[in-house]
Structure formats: structure tokens, C-alpha cells
Amino acid sequence: MRFGRLLVPLDGSDAAHVAVDYAAIIPSRAVTLLSVVPDGAAELLVAGPGRRQEWKAALVARATAYLDEVAAELSRQGREIHLRVEHGDPAEQIIVAAADCDLIVMTTHGRGAGERALFGSVADRVVRHASVPVLLIRGGERPVRESPLTRVVVPLDGSPAAERALPVAMDLADDLGIRIHLVRAIDAASPRAVVRVGPAPASTYAAAVEEARSTATAYLEEQAKRVRARDISVTTEVREGAPAAELNALTRPGDIIVMTTHGRTGIGRWLLGSVTERVVREAPVPVLVVRARDESEASASAEQSDRTA
Numbered sequence: 225m226r227f228g229r230l231l232v233p234l235d236g237s238d239a240a241h242v243a244v245d246y247a248a249i250i251p252s253r254a255v256t257l258l259s260v261v262p263d264g265a266a267e268l269l270v271a272g273p274g275r276r277q278e279w280k281a282a283l284v285a286r287a288t289a290y291l292d293e294v295a296a297e298l299s300r301q302g303r304e305i306h307l308r309v310e311h312g313d314p315a316e317q318i319i320v321a322a323a324d325c326d327l328i329v330m331t332t333h334g335r336g337a338g339e340r341a342l343f344g345s346v347a348d349r350v351v352r353h354a355s356v357p358v359l360l361i362r363g364g365e366r367p368v369r370e371s372p373l374t375r376v377v378v379p380l381d382g383s384p385a386a387e388r389a390l391p392v393a394m395d396l397a398d399d400l401g402i403r404i405h406l407v408r409a410i411d412a413a414s415p416r417a418v419v420r421v422g423p424a425p426a427s428t429y430a431a432a433v434e435e436a437r438s439t440a441t442a443y444l445e446e447q448a449k450r451v452r453a454r455d456i457s458v459t460t461e462v463r464e465g466a467p468a469a470e471l472n473a474l475t476r477p478g479d480i481i482v483m484t485t486h487g488r489t490g491i492g493r494w495l496l497g498s499v500t501e502r503v504v505r506e507a508p509v510p511v512l513v514v515r516a517r518d519e520s521e522a523s524a525s526a527e528q529s530d531r532t533a
Contacts, residue, residue, distance in 0.1 A: 254303060260318070376479075445460060485516050
């Protein structure tokens, strides 16, 4: 199994508990259950230093008891279970705890102490800064419900950044014994804009779209060869339309989307920063996000390579 140790942050809410259901699906050797008592949680509930200390201890005891209950569910699968209760900023504590894990599994919304929203901005910060992939399950008013996973959907835009999701997707598909579906969108607005403002006649629009579709098809087939080399079943699809909308439209119960946080733009390519955010907010299925290296990281890596060459 590729995801040897999972990290599951929990806040005691039903919304956050859905992450446990998905953690149970993904094969792993160990699971770390994390509960974070936010700074100032006791201050929101009571006044007075003495009473605050009592409430802090009570919050920790309640979190520990809850994690014990969850651990009982997962331990029946024969996994090694670790419990952590921390104080501080939830996003920071999750990122620190993920240092020795392979995958974070969490919901995007929950409720924290004092009825404060916990996993909204927290999930966003974790995705941006965690050193490992993050599986996000949408909570809130339209939560994603647990469903057996049967297909891994991977959106690609032709960029190396987007392709960073493919090895993770292959590992997941291999562990679960399910197939991969590669998809690339052709944003018809780009060639349409060229026809409108450029010298090319309108009759070239269909040709431009067909060329983009042919290029996208060939590209996906090349990526599919990488998947078949791992003896994993794979299908491909080229769609025409707004990227996030097309991706959300093609998913169905049993799917899991695996994608990176950034890509690049152009005809037939996806801007995977804003697209990822929209997909996470709207997709009816869980989304596993692989953080693509930003330019500063890439430059640092290049400089390190130059120094060691």
C-alpha cells in the first residue's frame, strides 16, 4: 500500500466524521486521529482564569473520549491507531501532524468549540501548505456522503504541474483495484475569441476546435500508456466547455477526483488553481488534491540541483 499512514483531523461533528468513513476505505497500515482544541476555546465558554483551566481540561477530555470511540471503529480493520489532541491553530497543528503521514483525509467544513466554523479556511490553508496530498470531502449544507470508490477521475491540462497528480492517482487505483478515467477539457471560448477579434474567418472556428480536440486526444492517450504500464485499467475523455463545470458534470457516485492545485492556461488547458477551488466546493464526490510546486519551490530545486551538479 502506498498510503502507509493516514492523518484524519476531527472536530467531533457529524460533518467531519465523514472523513472517517473514507479513511476506512483507503488501505493503510496506520491512522492518526487528530483533534485540535483551538486557542481561546475555553475563553469563549467561560470567564475567569480558574474556570478556564477547568474547561480546557474538560475540552481535552471530551476530545480524547471522542477519538477513542472513532479508534474503535478503525481498529476492527486491524490498523495501527494513534490518537493526538493538540492545542493551537487547527491548520497549523494539522500541517505539523502531517509531517510523518502520507495522506490527510478531512472534510471542508465542521463545527469547532463555541460553534465556530472550523474546516473552511482551515482546509484551504492545509491544502496550500501541507507537504502531503489532501483528500477533501465537502461538508456544509450539501455534504458528500460516503460511497464505495469505483473510479479515479484525473483532469489533465497538458502541463507538468497537472501531471503530478497522475502517480498519486495510479497508486490509489492500484491499492483499491479500480480504474482511472483521464479527462481534458477544451475551452471553446478561446478559439471563439480568436475568430471574433482576429483576421481568421468564422469558418475556421470548427477547424480550430477539432484541432484542439485531436491534440487533446493524442495527449491523453500518451498519458494512458503510463497508466497501462502499471497494469491499471484506464479510459480517456475529451470534453468541451468550462473546466470545473465539465468535471463536476461527468462525476458520479463512486468517483474520486485526483488533481493538482495549479496548471496553466490556453486553448484546451485548465487553470487548475481556481478550477480546483471550484471543484472542491461543488463536486458531488471527494477530491484528492496534490499540491503542485510553485515557482519559488521550482527555482529552489533548480538551484539545489546546480549546487550538487
